[in-house]
Amino acid sequence: MSKFSILPDGSDLKSMGRDLKFYPVENSSPKTLSKDQIAHYNSQGYIAPLDVYSSEEIESIRKYFDELLQRVVAEGGNSYSISSAHLKYGPVY
Known part of the structure; x- marks a missing residue:
């Protein structure tokens, strides 16, 4: 196991086997965000404004x-x- 680094270098990132695919949010009864906000996030990748x-x-x-x-x-x-x-x-x- 390699030493923990707060800022990993390129080789560290390559060895992590990360899944960077986008997975849309699916929530039929959201408690904080509205369904419209979730739909906007799923299509645009962000929510704004967010106070x-x-x-x-x-x-x-x-x-x-x-x-x-x-x-x-x-x-x-x-x-x-x-x-x-x-x-x-x-x-x-």
Whole structure:
């Protein structure tokens, strides 16, 4: 077994045997999304607009990320340094 890598390289990806086919969603009684949203996802591959956060919540999240990036850059990193931020910083998760 190879060592875990947060960012796998091309050979790692090839060896995973992943199934990347699209499988349409089939749900006769959805609880969160509407049937129209599911149909749109199945035909277009996305749902929009999708309101997940309030304006206040997204402002707080944006502020956190801006401050996190500032800290990382001040320590010599760059935006790619936080590509795995969800593994290190609770609020990102």
